Amino acid sequence: MNRINKKLQEDKKLLSIYFTAGYPNLEDTVPIIESLQDSGVDMIEIGLPFSDPLADGPTIQESSTHALKNGMTTEKLFDQLKNIRNTIDIPLIIMGYFNPMMQYGVEAFCKRCQEIGIDGLIIPDLPVDVYHEEYQDTFEKYGLINVFLITPQTSDERIRFIDSVSGGFIYMVSSASTTGAQSSFGNTQEDYFNRIDAMNLNAPQIVGFGISNSETFNQAIQKAKGAIIGSAFIKYISSNPVENIPQFVEKIRA
C-alpha cells in the first residue's frame, strides 16, 4: 500500500509540513526532511521551486527565487533524494508547478519519483480535468497519488468529481487566497469546514494555506484528518537552524 494511504488509516490527526527544496541553503533538503521526521511530523511536502509560482504568497515566492539562485533544479533535487528511503519512512510528496515537470518529461518525472520512493504529487496548476484525461494512467503506473485542491468556492458537484479521482487525500485550501496570509480562522472557514465534513467524501481531507500556529492547526483538525503548514515553517527556517525544527513542531502540537 502507498505510504500516504497507510498514514491516512492511522487513528490520529496528521501534521504535514511543506518546505521549499534548496532553501535556505542548497544542501538543506535532506537534513530538513530528517529533522521533520525526528520531530514526529507525519508527512512532508517537498517544494520543487518554480520561477513563477502563481498560487503562492510572498513567503513561498521568495523562498523559491532564493532556492533557484542557490542552484536548485529538478535533477539536483532527485539527486539529493536518491537515498532518502534509507532513513525516512513517512510519506513524501513533491509539490510543484507543471512546467518544470513537463520539461523533464511527465513520464520520466513519475518514473524517477517511484525509483526514489516519492509517494505522491501536488501540482496546483494541473487541473483535475486535464489530469484525468491525459496523465492519470501515467501517474498510476508509477504508483503515485495525485492530490487535488478544493477551495470554499469549489462547487459540490466539482468536489464530488475531485473526490472520485483522488486516490489519497483532498487538499482543502482554507480560504480563497494564495499561500500564507491568514493569522486566524473565522466563521466563513467554520462553515466551509462543516459543509465539506457533511459531504462524507471518500477521500480524507487535509487543510492547508494560512495555518501558522497551534490555534489555527487545532481549528483545522476539528473536522479534517490533518493540516499542512508551509509559509510559517519557511519563515521559521529562514531565521533558525535546522536543529531547532523540533521546537517549531512541538509548539504546533501544543
Place this chain on the structure above:
Amino acid sequence: MNKVMGTYHVNEKGYYGEFGGAYIPEMLYPNVEELRQNYLKVMAEPSFQEEFHQLLRDYVGRPTPLYYAERLSKKYHTKIYLKREDLCHTGAHKVNNTIGQILMAKRLGKNRIIAETGAGQHGVATATVCALMGIQCVVYMGEIDIKRQAPNVARMKMLGAEVVPATSGSKTLKDATNEAIRDWINNPVDTHYIIGSVVGPHPYPDMVARFQSVISEEIKKQLHEKEGRENPDHVIACVGGGSNAAGAYYHFLDNADVNIIAVEAAGKGVHSGESAATSALGKDGIIHGSRTLLMQTNDGQITEPYSISAGLDYPGVGPMHAHLYKSGRAEFISITDDEAMTSGLGLSQLEGIIPAIETSHAFAVFDHRTFKEDEIVVVNLSGRGDKDLNTYIDYFKL
C-alpha cells in the same frame, strides 16, 4: 488552396491545435469557468453588441482608416495599406479589448477591475475604460517598468487607477501578470481580470481575439471599397502576446489566399541571449495558465526576454500564434532593435507617421523580404510613438 484550412480558431475545449487550454490552480477555477460559460452568450446579446459598437465608434473613434501609403509603396515596389490603430483613443489597439472586457465585467456583476501592464499601454487603456464606467481599477506593473515608463504611470494615476508595483521575480511584465493572477485568487467574487493580450487561460485568448477582430472586419470592408476585393495578399503585424495580430488576422485565418506574417522582437539578435523571439527560442510549456511556446531554461524555469520595445517583451506568445507557427500557417520573422528603430524613423519621414516601437518591428519586414508589385500588403499600425519618444530620442540622439 493546398493547405487544409478551417482549424485556426479555438476548438470547444479551448485549444488551438495542441496549444491553449486552462492550466490554472483550483482557486481560479470558479472565475475562469464563470467567464467561459458566459462570454459567448454575453457577446451575442444584441444589447452588448450595440453598446460595444457604439463605444468603439463614438469613444474610440472607429472605424480607423485604412490608408494607402503611397510613398512607402513606391519605395518597396508593392501596394501597402496601413490599418491605423494608432488613431484609436489612447493611441493603440489595446482599447478595443478593454472596452469589450469592461462591458463583459459589468454584465457579470463585477465591481472591481484588475489588470497587468508592461509598457503601460494596456494599463492606460484599462484605466481609461474604468474611468468611463466609474469602476475601481488596480493595475499591476513591474517595479522596473514603473521606472522606465513614468509618463504612462502618471496617465493611469490621473485616470484614477491605483498602480501597484510588482516586486517579485524579475519585476517586469510576467511578474505583473503573476501578481494580477494572485490578486484574482484573493478576490474571487467581485473582481474581473482584464488581460491585455491573447494570452492566459481559455477563454481569454479567444475572447480578446474576438474583441480585436473588429480590425480585420474593417479591413475587409475598407479594402473592398478601395480595391474591389476583400482579401489582401499579405497581412503583417507585430506579436508580443499577439492581440493586435490576432485582430488583424482574425477574418483571414481560414483563407489560404491570405498570407499571414507575424513579426517578433529579436532584441539584440535571436541568438544574442537578449531577445524576445518566442517562436524561434521558445519551447512547449505553460505560462500564465496557457499551454504555448515560451522562453525557458532546460529545467522549465521561465526566462526574462529582452526587447527595446516594452510591449514585445513577453516570454510567451498567445496559443493561437503558437499554433500558427507550429502548423506553418503563418510566416514568422524576427526583427532586431536596430532594424525596428531604423524602420520607425523611415515611416516617420516617408509618411509622417511616428509609430510605436512595437509597430516599427512590423515595418522592418519590407527590408527582409520582397513583395510583388501588384500584391496588396496590409500592415497593422498597432500604435503611435508618443509613448516611445524618449527611447527614440536616446537612440537617435535627437
